[in-house]
Amino acid sequence: MAKDASNGQNHVTTKPPPEPSPLRKAKFFQANMRILVTGGAGFIGSHLVDKLMQNEKNEVIVVDNYFTGSKDNLSQWIGHPRFELKRHDITEPLLIEVDQIYHLACPASPIFYKYNPVKTIKTNVIGTLNMLGLAKRVGARILLTSTSEVYGDPLVHPQDETYWGNVNPIGVRSCYDEGKRVAETLMFDYHRQHGIEIRIARIFNTYGPRMNIDDGRVVSNFIAQAIRDEPLTVQLPGTQTRSFCYVSDMVDGLIRLMEGDNAGPINIGNPGEFTMLELAETVKEMINPAVKIITVENTPDDPRQRKPDITKAKELLGWEPKVKLRDGLPLMEDDFRKRIGIPRK
Ligand SMILES: NC(=O)c1ccc[n+]([C@@H]2O[C@H](COP(=O)([O-])OP(=O)(O)OC[C@H]3O[C@@H](n4cnc5c(N)ncnc54)[C@H](O)[C@@H]3O)[C@@H](O)[C@H]2O)c1
Numbered sequence: 223m224a225k226d227a228s229n230g231q232n233h234v235t236t237k238p239p240p241e242p243s244p245l246r247k248a249k250f251f252q253a254n255m256r257i258l259v260t261g262g263a264g265f266i267g268s269h270l271v272d273k274l275m276q277n278e279k280n281e282v283i284v285v286d287n288y289f290t291g292s293k294d295n296l297s298q299w300i301g302h303p304r305f306e307l308k309r310h311d312i313t314e315p316l317l318i319e320v321d322q323i324y325h326l327a328c329p330a331s332p333i334f335y336k337y338n339p340v341k342t343i344k345t346n347v348i349g350t351l352n353m354l355g356l357a358k359r360v361g362a363r364i365l366l367t368s369t370s371e372v373y374g375d376p377l378v379h380p381q382d383e384t385y386w387g388n389v390n391p392i393g394v395r396s397c398y399d400e401g402k403r404v405a406e407t408l409m410f411d412y413h414r415q416h417g418i419e420i421r422i423a424r425i426f427n428t429y430g431p432r433m434n435i436d437d438g439r440v441v442s443n444f445i446a447q448a449i450r451d452e453p454l455t456v457q458l459p460g461t462q463t464r465s466f467c468y469v470s471d472m473v474d475g476l477i478r479l480m481e482g483d484n485a486g487p488i489n490i491g492n493p494g495e496f497t498m499l500e501l502a503e504t505v506k507e508m509i510n511p512a513v514k515i516i517t518v519e520n521t522p523d524d525p526r527q528r529k530p531d532i533t534k535a536k537e538l539l540g541w542e543p544k545v546k547l548r549d550g551l552p553l554m555e556d557d558f559r560k561r562i563g564i565p566r567k
């Protein structure tokens with residue numbers, strides 16, 4: 223019998239997960255912790271790799287198919303003796319030996335996850351099954367980066383982890399929302415049935431340097447538009463809200479969750495809530511007061527409100543975000559100006 227880390231219940235498991243390779247306990251073994259990051263060439267993944275690599279006891283392996291990620295995000299680590307980068311699509315099985323798996327691989331921007339919805343589902347379902355199979359085979363702990371989108375267009379505000387959500391199962395966002403919901407289900411079933419150690423983070427909108435300039439998400443769009451003197455495109459009605467977390471806070475939360483004792487799911491996000499019109503006004507004021515703000519059509523099923531209740535993260539992880547939106551935006555502006563090639567006037 224294995225104990226369910228989330229609620230203390232006992233469940234029958236088929237057999238306990240295996241011990242890691244005996245070599246890992248050998249006297250001359252160099253690294254103490256071998257960590258796999260799926261999707262590590264992406265936005266959050268590459269910042270997570272930076273942080274993990276700062277610990278000299280970690281050896282980090284990234285697998286990525288470069289759909290929305292790039293080797294450029296990891297250029298500082300390529301060739302480092304404790305780092306390995308492998309082109310791999312997680313919808314195919316992966317046979318390696320690791321102690322921990324941060325499972326991030328999945329396109330996150332609505333434009334990209336809707337581009338090939340069947341592939342997005344496969345990545346979430348088959349990809350997560352493959353990573354759980356790997357975790358089971360080698361006895362690794364696995365963390366899934368789930369999303370606030372599991373709450374859909376929430377009828378409860380702010381959202382805490384007990385809320386089951388309001389999700390359209392057949393809409394254009396479902397490949398992602400429902401994909402992540404199934405991924406969460408798979409995580410808990412592997413935990414209950416096979417005793418796998420799981421962690422689930424429900425990430426709320428995250429922003430920062432290294433986001434793709436043409437990523438399509440709202441913060442990257444507004445910053446790139448402001449720098450290029452293009453109108454800021456607020457999708458109607460503009461009163462919809464989001465809560466934006468700076469990437470360094472997010473990475474800190476993910477590592478605390480992985481290292482802690484709680485399976486989750488745990489919301490990780492910044493509770494500061496803004497309408498999209500307020501966000502546009504803030505970007506305009508801070509980056510380019512001369513720029514216009516225009517309204518444009520929205521896409522179907524856009525959630526009308528979103529704000530995390532982070533009581534659980536505070537109590538169980540001792541985590542809360544430190545970087546306010548007005549402090550994070552200039553850091554992202556610096557990075558975007560460098561990459562777009564337009565310096566501050
Ligand atoms: N950024 C956010 O606001 C946010 C919010 C909620 C959840 N998340 C989750 O966090 C994770 C990372 O998000 P991000 O913002 O860094 O996105 P991102 O698109 O920058 O990174 C995703 C990475 O996964 C890779 N990838 C996609 N499909 C793959 C596949 N089949 N096989 C291998 N690699 C694949 C991409 O190439 C990319 O490098 C995702 O799981 C996302 O759902 C992000």
Ligand SMILES: O=c1ccn([C@@H]2O[C@H](COP(=O)(O)OP(=O)(O)O[C@H]3OC[C@@H](O)[C@H](O)[C@H]3O)[C@@H](O)[C@H]2O)c(=O)[nH]1
Nearest residue numbers: 330331332369371438439440443455456457462498524
């Ligand atoms: O140019 C734009 C882009 C977007 N928006 C609006 O900004 C809001 C946020 O849109 P984004 O595309 O940045 O992100 P969303 O909140 O819809 O989804 C996001 O949140 C959860 C994560 O799992 C996903 O990775 C991420 O896509 C939406 O209301 C959208 O209509 C604009 O007003 N203008």
